[in-house]
């Protein structure tokens with residue numbers, strides 16, 4: 001078992017942790033890593049693609065299991081749409097495999113680089129959360145190895161308590177080793193997108209609420225720099241699948257080659273260099289300029305067709321875009337608030353960020369519904385994700401402001417998502433998970449991991 005030393009970072013490059021890195025390729029090697037950890041008194045964290053914005057896949061001074069060595073797709077049935085893959089397989093691998101046969105993953109994140117293991121551990125949501133729930137609702141079965149060395153198979157009916165807690169369990173109960181999921185039938189490689197502007201937060205949230213029942217996906221861009229009467233303005237993309245027969249040439253549009261995001265802009269300029277050109281705009285004035293220009297460009301209401309990959313993975317258009325935020329990186333703050341209280345809560349949050357001179361440079365809204373997973377982040381309402389630039393000078397002020405946000409969100413009956421928030425405290429987590437949920441989680445943790453081997457920096461921050 002080879003162990004390397006590595007200084008690992010979160011996706012936002014705002015945190016880092018020194019760790020021993022082990023890259024298992026078999027279940028045996030995962031078990032050996034647990035045995036080694038127990039003997040040497042070290043903690044263990046699994047890591048997929050490291051796309052969590054926070055400390056979920058970091059463990060200072062511990063062992064990180066880099067799961068990307070276990071990334072095979074082991075079974076695909078194009079008739080039933082059932083796929084089985086190892087946990088290190090990425091969403092990119094999955095959609096490349098299934099789309100040419102007329103299927104698409106039912107839930108995807110805003111980047112295709114995430115792994116199945118990471119997606120299950122966080123129980124990711126897509127722009128269709130209000131309709132399809134989180135990814136866990138489409139998992140038919142998974143296998144996992146526990147820190148005790150035991151191997152378990154879980155489905156909603158078999159070991160149901162583990163099924164509903166390991167999915168959403170932030171990698172703290174065991175390591176996924178295989179996942180079987182149901183894909184969604186599609187009849188075209190294209191989606192139909194209605195794009196229209198919204199003038200303020202009230203109109204924004206109403207459009208998400210009213211547009212969701214008539215669409216398969218809905219997502220809003222929110223201008224975090226707009227104030228006063230324009231607070232919360234932005235643009236909605238309400239999207240639907242094409243029905244059977246609507247696309248005259250589905251075999252062509254569903255080809256991977258016709259989905260892939262082009263590597264060059266205007267056919268000549270490599271996208272990989274684009275983040276260097278974005279850097280000079282990553283300040284309050286530049287962000288105001290970009291957001292204002294985007295809002296003006298969005299004033300034209302229109303409908304267009306877009307490939308699945310382009311619609312879902314817009315952020316992948318600019319590789320390493322996060323580097324444009326500079327050396328101290330960025331923090332993404334995502335809150336989930338019931339529909340009855342969201343408008344007032346986010347008015348307060350947005351105004352507070354403007355008052356502090358710390359506006360969000362990118363804001364994204366979605367419509368959600370609750371789910372039955374143990375550490376759920378969902379509500380019958382909306383989410384707002386806000387990206388904040390971190391600098392040496394603003395770090396303390398930003399941290400304090402995000403804790404103020406937490407109070408507002410808690411007061412509004414909201415929740416938080418631990419693939420994102422990095423400032424939320426144990427007290428806040430206790431308040432929104434509730435004592436009963438935390439007791440259940442602790443009991444399961446004792447059962448699956450009696451020696452407490454699985455720990456991440458996030459776990460230490462929130463659960464210990």
Ligand SMILES: Cc1cc2nc3c(=O)[nH]c(=O)nc-3n(C[C@H](O)[C@H](O)[C@H](O)COP(=O)(O)OP(=O)(O)OC[C@H]3O[C@@H](n4cnc5c(N)ncnc54)[C@H](O)[C@@H]3O)c2cc1C
Nearest residue numbers: 048049050051052109110115117118121124125171176419
């Ligand atoms: C650009 C961008 C867009 C995003 N958009 C969305 C979005 O739309 N919706 C959404 O929900 N999230 C979104 N995310 C967050 C992302 O989907 C989650 O953070 C996801 O968990 C990352 O997967 P990963 O493979 O990188 O996992 P990592 O970040 O490496 O790990 C995440 C968690 O999974 C655990 N883990 C990893 N592998 C295993 C395994 N085999 N067994 C057990 N536990 C494991 C880790 O211990 C950790 O707790 C986005 C992130 C980025 C960077």
